[in-house]
Amino acid sequence: GAGVSQSPSNKVTEKGKDVELRCDPISGHTALYWYRQSLGQGLEFLIYFQGNSAPDKSGLPSDRFSAERTGGSVSTLTIQRTQQEDSAVYLCASTDGTVGEKLFFGSGTQLSVL
Amino acid sequence: AQRVTQPEKLLSVFKGAPVELKCNYSYSGSPELFWYVQYSRQRLQLLLRHISRESIKGFTADLNKGETSFHLKKPFAQEEDSAMYYCALSGSSFNKFYFGSGTKLNVKP
Numbered sequence: 001g002a003g004v005s006q007s008p009s010n011k012v013t014e015k016g017k018d019v020e021l022r023c024d025p026i027s028g029h030t031a032l033y034w035y036r037q038s039l040g041q042g043l044e045f046l047i048y049f050q051g052n053s054a055p056d057k058s059g060l061p062s063d064r065f066s067a068e069r070t071g072g073s074v075s076t077l078t079i080q081r082t083q084q085e086d087s088a089v090y091l092c093a094s095t096d097g098t099v100g101e102k103l104f105f106g107s108g109t110q111l112s113v114l
Numbered sequence: 115a116q117r118v119t120q121p122e123k124l125l126s127v128f129k130g131a132p133v134e135l136k137c138n139y140s141y142s143g144s145p146e147l148f149w150y151v152q153y154s155r156q157r158l159q160l161l162l163r164h165i166s167r168e169s170i171k172g173f174t175a176d177l178n179k180g181e182t183s184f185h186l187k188k189p190f191a192q193e194e195d196s197a198m199y200y201c202a203l204s205g206s207s208f209n210k211f212y213f214g215s216g217t218k219l220n221v222k223p
Contacts, residue, residue, distance in 0.1 A: 003157075033211065043202075043213035045210070045212065103202075105159065108157070
């Protein structure tokens with residue numbers, strides 16, 4: 001594809017429900033990142049995948065959050081038992097894995113937990 | 115630990131005025147520094163990076179290792195520069211990006 005694709009673009013859910021957010025990176029990009037963007041909080045790192053290496057999960061805020069990347073391509077971020085404080089824009093980005101190479105961002109998923 | 119600080123949440127200037135968006139970082143190694151920009155209803159995109167020493171849309175940024183700063187500057191702001199600006203750091207030995215909290219630039223007519 002032409003760029004990083006995320007779906008859905010908007011998700012409204014009830015507190016306590018599980019949600020899955022999808023990211024389709026640029027073809028050939030080996031590195032994939034998930035960030036959370038909240039008003040006044042900037043971009044909060046969540047998780048980072050690089051090729052076949054073990055993912056860096058150091059940014060996941062709680063064990064309700066998990067992510068996987070299948071076949072080195074598509075990634076899914078799962079939030080279990082959603083809470084109102086999970087409401088934010090979830091951004092996915094990818095790079096070709098070269099150190100210092102720029103990030104290509106998706107348009108994000110706006111998650112609203114009621 | 116790696117950290118990026120943008121002290122200003124909001125910066126308002128008049129069109130034609132100079133603008134400087136501050137960024138300070140904490141990193142013990144050789145940093146790669148970037149500025150990313152998000153215009154209204156658009157996705158986040160790279161504005162410039164220090165290794166390229168380029169000037170994009172009239173913006174420049176100089177890495178000052180002594181002051182651990184990477185401030186973004188433009189001599190004459192334009193209304194179309196109004197956007198959210200994020201400073202970011204990556205390391206020479208790792209490919210994880212740390213972002214500041216962002217500065218919203220508002221250029222008034």
